Each structure stands twice: as structure tokens, then as C-alpha cells.
Amino acid sequence: MTTTQDTDVHTIDEEDAPSLGALLLASAANPRHKAAVRALVDEEFLLSLERVRTALVVKTPEGRMGCDWERFGKRLYTLGLNESDRAFLDLVLSLAGPHQTSLARVLEIDDRRLAIVLRATVQLSGCDTLAIGTRT
Incomplete structure (x- = not known):
């Protein structure tokens, strides 16, 4: 008589694996880093570029x-x-650190990205009463 032994193999489904954004948010060292990562995650496009990820993401x-x-x-x-x-x-x-840039750089971004930067700035300030977006 032979018995078969079931092996419990756990595979990680891509759907179950945390996204890069979630991993970066979890490792954000301070509120500034968290606000900056949140802005990148919300913007989506730039973090999807391999050259941006290679320059930014480390273990x-x-x-x-x-x-x-x-x-x-x-x-x-x-x-x-x-x-x-x-x-x-x-x-x-x-937002993330000691990097300095002129606020006039907002003239070079579109409305969607401006809203993302403004939400990240509000998040960093700790204010929970300001809403950024279009009024209806």
C-alpha cells in the first residue's frame, strides 16, 4: 500500500503580492518620506518607469x-x-528631504499633478480639514 503525501506549497499570486507603492509606503522613515512616496504612488506614471525605479528604489x-x-x-x-x-x-x-526647488515649478505641471503635490503638502502639514480638488 502506498500513501501519497500532500505537500502544502504556497505560491504568491501576483494579485496577493503587495505593490511597490505599498512596500515603499511601509518603509517610509518619516512623515516627509511618506508624503513624497504617497505623491509618487498617486501619480502612478513616473513610478512605473524602470529608469525612475532604478534611480529611487533600494533594498x-x-x-x-x-x-x-x-x-x-x-x-x-x-x-x-x-x-x-x-x-x-x-x-x-x-517634500522628501533637503532638496530645494522653487515653488514656481508648479507652473510646469498639469492640474492633476498639482492636486497630488497639494494633497501631499497638506498631508505633511498634519492638517485634516483642508480638501484639495474640484468643488462640485
Whole structure:
């Protein structure tokens, strides 16, 4: 008589795996980093670019995915992005840390990205009474 032994093999479905955005949010070291990551996640397009992910995303010493904002700031102008993309990322970098950019950079981004930057700024301020968006 032979018996078969069922093996419990766990596979990670892509649907069950956390998104890169969720991993980066979980590893955000402080409120500034969290606001910057939230802006990138909400914007969606730039974080989907391999060259942006390669410049920004690192594996932390704890083995988690994280953002190297300093390295990203140094590489921003080498990524082959258009002026609007760079303006948005300049503003995100200013949220994340000591990177400085002029607020006039908002002139170079569209309404959707402006709303994302404004929501991230409000999130960073800790204010929960301001709403950013279109009034109906």
C-alpha cells in the first residue's frame, strides 16, 4: 500500500503580492518620506518607469524596499525625463528631504499633478480639514 503525501506549497499570486507603492509606503522613515512616496504612488506614471525605479528604489539594510532620496536627487536630470516630469519630481524631492526647488515649478505641471503635490503638502502639514480638488 502506498500513501501519497500532500505537500502544502504556497505560491504568491501576483494579485496577493503587495505593490511597490505599498512596500515603499511601509518603509517610509518619516512623515516627509511618506508624503513624497504617497505623491509618487498617486501619480502612478513616473513610478512605473524602470529608469525612475532604478534611480529611487533600494533594498534597505532590513531587507525591505525603500527610497534613496539623496541618490535620486543626484540622478534626476540624467533620467531623460521631460520638463513637466522633472518639475513634479523636483517638488516631490522637496517634500522628501533637503532638496530645494522653487515653488514656481508648479507652473510646469498639469492640474492633476498639482492636486497630488497639494494633497501631499497638506498631508505633511498634519492638517485634516483642508480638501484639495474640484468643488462640485
